[in-house]
Amino acid sequence: xxxxxxxxxxxxxYIDEVMKITNMSTGRLGIELTxxxxxxxxxxxxxxxxxxxxxxxxxxxxxxxxxxxxSIPIETTQDMYLALEQESKNEYDLVIHSSAVGDYKPxxxxxxxxxxxxxxxxxxxxxxxxxxxxxxxxxxxCKVDDDTKxxxxxxxxxxxxxxxxxxxxxxxxxxxxATLVGFKLxxxxxxxxxxxxxxxxxxKNNMDYIIAxxxxxLRQGQHLSFLVNKDGYQNTEFHSPEDIYQKTKSFIQK
Numbered sequence: 001x002x003x004x005x006x007x008x009x010x011x012x013x014y015i016d017e018v019m020k021i022t023n024m025s026t027g028r029l030g031i032e033l034t035x036x037x038x039x040x041x042x043x044x045x046x047x048x049x050x051x052x053x054x055x056x057x058x059x060x061x062x063x064x065x066x067x068x069x070x071s072i073p074i075e076t077t078q079d080m081y082l083a084l085e086q087e088s089k090n091e092y093d094l095v096i097h098s099s100a101v102g103d104y105k106p107x108x109x110x111x112x113x114x115x116x117x118x119x120x121x122x123x124x125x126x127x128x129x130x131x132x133x134x135x136x137x138x139x140x141x142c143k144v145d146d147d148t149k150x151x152x153x154x155x156x157x158x159x160x161x162x163x164x165x166x167x168x169x170x171x172x173x174x175x176x177x178a179t180l181v182g183f184k185l186x187x188x189x190x191x192x193x194x195x196x197x198x199x200x201x202x203x204k205n206n207m208d209y210i211i212a213x214x215x216x217x218l219r220q221g222q223h224l225s226f227l228v229n230k231d232g233y234q235n236t237e238f239h240s241p242e243d244i245y246q247k248t249k250s251f252i253q254k
Contacts, residue, residue, distance in 0.1 A: 002042045002252045003090070003091065003092045003093050003094075004042050004096065004252075005044075005092045005094070005096070006037075006045070006047070007047045007096070007097050007099035008027035008046060008047070008098055008099055009025050009026065009030060009052035009099055009100065010022045010023045010025040010099070010100045011049065011076055011099065012049060012076060012102075013106055013164070015106045016147075016150045019150070021102060026051075027049070027052035027099075029098050029241050030098045030099065031046075031052065031057045031063070032245070033245050034069065036241075036242065040249065043069075044069050045070040045092075046069060046070070047080060047087070047099070049073065049075055072087075077101050078165065080101065080167060084167060084170070085170070088174035091177065094251060095175050095181065096248060097180070097182045101164065103163065103164060104162065104163060105163075106159045106161060107161060108144070109143065109146050110140055110144055110160070111158070112157075114142035118142050122136055168182050168201070168207070169204075171205065171207070172205065179208045179209075179251045180207045180208045181251070182205070182210050184197060184212045186212075187216055195212060195228055195232065196232075198210040199229075199230065202229055203230045208229065223238070227247065
């Protein structure tokens with residue numbers, strides 16, 4: 001029995017107690033892969049947002065309570081980071097990082113009126129250099145309290161974003177003995193550009209494979225993706241989650 005770790009679905013980054021930033025990922029691929037590996041007798045750990053575990057597919061395939069499945073619900077990118085770090089204490093044969101991790105998260109919110117007032121006061125007091133103005137813009141004193149629900153009647157509410165941690169860059173350190181498979185999604189690019197970006201991502205993060213696809217194809221109902229490693233395109237196309245399962249399964253049968 002092989003041990004498989006799969007991440008699935010989007011991450012959610014909260015603006016306040018109610019509002020959040022997320023993406024269109026449903027977690028379907030991760031669920032399909034989980035089902036296939038469980039049916040072939042492997043042991044799977046699935047990390048995903050609660051929406052993944054509440055999805056129709058998760059219920060359809062009767063995955064809840066499966067004897068060989070461990071489910072780890074998370075919400076934010078930081079939650080997933082901590083879950084992956086914690087799981088690295090266990091040995092895995094294959095890690096499939098299919099989650100659509102958000103690139104940005106809210107850092108703080110503010111009202112445009114308050115920031116304008118703060119800037120006018122700062123300039124009047126002689127703070128006019130680029131560094132001084134940037135310091136106010138990136139760390140204003142007029143931040144809105146986002147520990148509770150922000151008022152629904154703010155016409156000029158603004159959210160400053162900051163980068164989320166890059167999970168893929170830690171996978172090799174966390175799972176040195178596992179076969180690592182990641183994903184790269186771009187939109188409306190040439191196949192050559194997509195494959196080159198995926199190759200660089202694979203090389204930079206010391207992954208074994210990257211599966212690359214174009215959002216434009218997905219929107220047209222074409223589940224077309226390509227297998228890439230550090231040497232480039234591996235002349236392998238995928239047209240369904242089943243195709244990806246069959247190939248990734250072969251990685252741990254060698």
